[in-house]
Amino acid sequence: xHQKRLSAPKTYKIPRKGFKWVVKSSPGPHNKExxxxxxxxxxxxxxxxxxxxxxxxxxxxxxxxxxxxxKDYKFPVGLFDVISIPKINKNYRILFDGxxxxxxxxxxxxxxxxxxxxxxxxxxxxxxxxxxxxxxNILASRDFKTKDSVLLKIPEKKILDHLKFxxxxxxxxxxxxxxxxxxxxxxxxxxxxxxxxxxxxxTEKGEITTVEDHIFVIGKKGSSxxxxxxxx
Numbered sequence: 001x002h003q004k005r006l007s008a009p010k011t012y013k014i015p016r017k018g019f020k021w022v023v024k025s026s027p028g029p030h031n032k033e034x035x036x037x038x039x040x041x042x043x044x045x046x047x048x049x050x051x052x053x054x055x056x057x058x059x060x061x062x063x064x065x066x067x068x069x070x071k072d073y074k075f076p077v078g079l080f081d082v083i084s085i086p087k088i089n090k091n092y093r094i095l096f097d098g099x100x101x102x103x104x105x106x107x108x109x110x111x112x113x114x115x116x117x118x119x120x121x122x123x124x125x126x127x128x129x130x131x132x133x134x135x136x137n138i139l140a141s142r143d144f145k146t147k148d149s150v151l152l153k154i155p156e157k158k159i160l161d162h163l164k165f166x167x168x169x170x171x172x173x174x175x176x177x178x179x180x181x182x183x184x185x186x187x188x189x190x191x192x193x194x195x196x197x198x199x200x201x202x203t204e205k206g207e208i209t210t211v212e213d214h215i216f217v218i219g220k221k222g223s224s225x226x227x228x229x230x231x232x
Contacts, residue, residue: 009033013101014043023051023074029134030078035094035102037063038073040083044104045092047085062087066113067155078102078134079174079216080228082110082154093231096180105231113154114163114228116216117146133216149217151227161227163217170219170226171201178208182226185215 003024005016011033014022023036041047041054041063048054054073061069064084065077077083083092083104092104119131123139130140130150138157144150147165152158163169167188173181183203190197196211218226 009035010100011035011102012039013097013103014039025076026072026074028076029081029136030076033102034076034078036073037065037070037075037077040077040094040104041073044102045083045085067110080114081134082107082113084110093229095231096174098180100177100179107229107231109229111153112160112228113152114216114218115150115152117144117148117150119146120144147212147215147217163220163227165215165217166221168221169217170223171199172216172218172226173201173208173210173214174216175214176210178210179214181205181208182218183208185217188212 003022005014005019005022008014008022009032012035023038025034025036037058038051038054041057042051048057057063058073059071061071062085063070065075066082067084077094079094081094091107091110093107094102095105097103115136116133117130118133121129121131123129127139128142130138130144136157140159144162149163150159151161153160167185169185171183171185173179181203183201185199186202187200196213198209199212199215201208
């Protein structure tokens, strides 16, 4: 029910000292690394000075997450989510800063979002359901594979593009000490053991080897440009 600041996930960009407690996310999209909407509004966007003011703004439906008004101040916000505040005509995408913490970066187009496919299941009628990284489920063809990414129009969740997990693709590291780094997927090593498969990414600062779960495809093979805006 409660979250101490000192033990809060490292994705929270908050002071760890001065106050003992911090608001905790409600169950919902993303994993335990998700940041409560109140912290986005008050601490990161500076739209309120106090938690009470932030709750009023959120409760009035003035903050949209992925183009949907969210009135729960504990609503979990995670990687690539789009935050919109229509009253001030501002849109932001949640990305990493240099220390692996979530921060909102201003963008122009709030109607697309990138999702990673974490699983596929067959549902009634022989249809294929894609299980996406934030808990979203959509129906699609059999051409999609786990670890691929899909670009969706939000909030309709309509598929606009398909990005394959393959050598030469543009990827972002989304876990571990190198979270936020972008580079080209150079090598993918499948290990015949209980150990996780390893991926080597060529970045501007050299090669980084990490586990496959920490890889998120953000651009197609041969392209150096991501399919979504990564802010300014």
